[in-house]
Amino acid sequence: MSMEFDVDYEYQDRCMYMAESHPSDEMLRDDRIPHIWCTGCGCGEIISTYIEAVKELDINPDKVAIVSGIGCIGRAAGYLKFDSFHTTHGRAIPFATGLKVARPELDVSVISGDGDLFAIGGNHIIHAARRNMDILVICSNNYTYGMTGGQFSPATPIDSFTTTTPYGNCERPFNLCDLLASAGAAYVARWTSIHVRRLQKSIKEALTKKGFRFIEVLTPCPTGFGRRNKMGTAIDTSKFYQDHGKIDHGADTRDVRLEDPLSDFSIGTFVDLDKETYLEAKERIFSREVKK
């Protein structure tokens, strides 16, 4: 950053070393940092773990493409210094599908939120999973529409309070992992924003796989959701995730429903399959000899 600032120099000496840039800045549009996300928002962890995973795998950054929809985490496309596209509301998956079909050599990742992917784009995501389209989808699930002011989303748990459900939500939420596992995804995992090491490992694993890969990341939303549901600050929510997230690899996705935001929940890699992807099937069928 080139900003001039006045710092207490006594503090500087006493503290650790002051830096001007971060090692992640090579993959960040650092002129846009600091970002707009609230204090303690989990979106930043998704970006930093994604960058670390790309760095560790040593992928050429020119071959990585990020597509995101609308929402808080939709800003990810603007902050990551890859080929990125900020699409219209709910249409991140169709753009990513088209991009992957046209340029199969790219690693296409969709980073978007629960409202964008499952409400407005709900039909697109189940059909992308059905086709086993070769894209990685990272869904930041904060149980609400954060950017527009905390309305309820298809992932909001029953009984919880939002701006549009002031007496409590009467609708049952989607079980996102089960929805996509039954639609035919090749890799389904759930982590939280506090399990950053495991999340980084999971993104690394998913980037090396083929097929439709889905990672749900539970993120604290202290401003939009946590404030109305007595979940406290981002630290309280993160501590809750650390204590109540039970790692259960290979669990049946029907049992991992997030019913109550204040009870134990399962995290881990639930589905890890090797299936024929859409592009492989297309290759196989188009290369068949046609009988005349």
Added chain:
Amino acid sequence: MGKKPMKFIGRGLVDKGDKKSAVGKIYLIIERCKGCNLCIEFCPKDVLKESSVFNKKGYHPPELIEVPGEKMCVGCGYCSLICPEFAIYTEIEEDEKEAE
């Protein structure tokens, strides 16, 4: 059942005496900090605390605890991953004696 009970060794590294734990350097970009305190709360070695100074936006960035002693940064890089603002990172200090 006639076997002798195995001698209990206890938990810990066998060659702990020969090995030294790494020493980490913490780097902070003070103007990016938004004061969420995640690095302070979740540091595995508890080497950070909230400072009393303000940055330009009015948040309190972290600083090192005053008495290092046992609690020393080992450069694990957890704060760097957990920081949502890309404001803190660690590097492992190279041992000067070994370099000589």
